[in-house]
Amino acid sequence: MTDNQTARWMQVSAKEPAADGVVLVTLTDPDGGTVARWEPGAHLDLVLGEVTRQYSLCGDPDDTSSLTVGVLREPNGRGGSAYVHDKLEVGDLVEVGGPRNHFALGEAPAYLFVAGGIGITPLRPMLRHVDAKSTPWQLLYGGRTRASMAFADDLSAAHPDRVHLRPQDEYGILDLAGALDSAAPGTAVYCCGPEPLLQAIESACRERDHVTLHVERFAPKDVGDTEDGAFEVELGRTGGVVEVAENESIIDALQRRGIGVDFSCREGTCGTCEVAVLGGTPDHRDSVLSDDEQAANDAMMICVSRSCTPRLVLDL
Incomplete structure (x- = not known):
């Protein structure tokens, strides 16, 4: 998070295991106040030592006393999950940004x-929301083992006819084709999990026009070979032009000129740095905007995306 981004301190009021390798962290206002409102699908930015990481909210949006996130230990991660699992204790204060919802x-x-593994976390509040409205829904939930799947037993017990648990060591890979083919016309598909699952369901949904897919990524998707030539950014609100050098991000170019902007992940996954596009054509490289949203070219993530035209005009 940048210096000019509004953030606040919250206190860890509970930390408890939810599955093998998964802990639930509950955060409250240290002065006993209410917490920020949020909608299903939202995430928080947590400042964890030297890194900032995004974790999906998995509690009850109607609970104004606390916020809860689920964190999977990532053995090959960059330190955020290890910090949560090994260092974060009840009573600690954590700098928090958000909630944000893409x-x-x-x-x-x-x-x-x-859901694939920890991908259940943003979906859990969605299940509660659609079930309260009596809207038809089904959950296909996979994981390495049953013991690694957070909330699995509770979800299955509460909705035995809707929740389909498919641990990989018992069932193999998820039968995405079968689930999609069984879906009624107009079904909205919401998927979160590891990249292989997201790529598989994107491929499967391209072949089926009776469903609409929405995904959330925890890591940046592969955008293939790209060229990082120089271009200009015109500041549409404040005036002036900033030169973005080869292999320099828009954020870095702006900061070099003393222009502060909000950002967090620097990977194109959190959506913090989204800026409206007033002119020019962005070279979208984020993992937040849908294909249709990218095609509209009216917004971009300036941490990773660049320009297809010599100049971009941004709402800055």
Whole structure:
């Protein structure tokens, strides 16, 4: 997070295991106040030592006393999950940004939720929301083992006819084709999990026009070979032009000129640095905007995306 980004301190009021390698962290206002409102699909930015990481909210949006995130220990991660698991203790203060939501739940006649491992966290509040509205829904939930799947027993017990648990060591890979083919026309598919799952369901949904897919990524997707030539950014609100050098991000170019902007992940996954595009054509390299949203070219993530035209005009 940048110096000019509004953040606040919250206190860890509970930390408890949710599955093998998964802990739930509950955060409250240290002065006993209410917490920020949020909608299903939202995430928080947590400043953990030297890194800032994003974790999906998995509690009850109607609970104004606390915020809860689920954190999977990533053995090959960059330190955020290890910090949560090994260093974060009840009573600690944590700098928090958000909530932010780039995985919002839209209206649909029916829903198919597909979770892979810790990908269940943003889907859990969605299940509660659509179930309260008596909207038809199904959950296909996979993981390495049953013991590694957070909330699995509770979800299955509460909705035995809707929740389909498919641990990989018992069932193999998820039957995405079968689940999609069984979905009613107009079904909205919400999927979160590891990249292989997201790529598989994106491929499967391209072949089926009776469903609409929405995904959330925890890591940046592969955008293939790219060229990072120089271009200009015109500041549409404040005036002036900033030169973005080869292999320099827009954020770095702006900071070099003393222009502060909000950012967090620097990977194109959190959405913090989204800026409206007033002119020019962005070279989208983020993992937040949908294909349709990218094609509209009216917004971009300036931490990773660049320009297809010599100049971009941004709402800065």
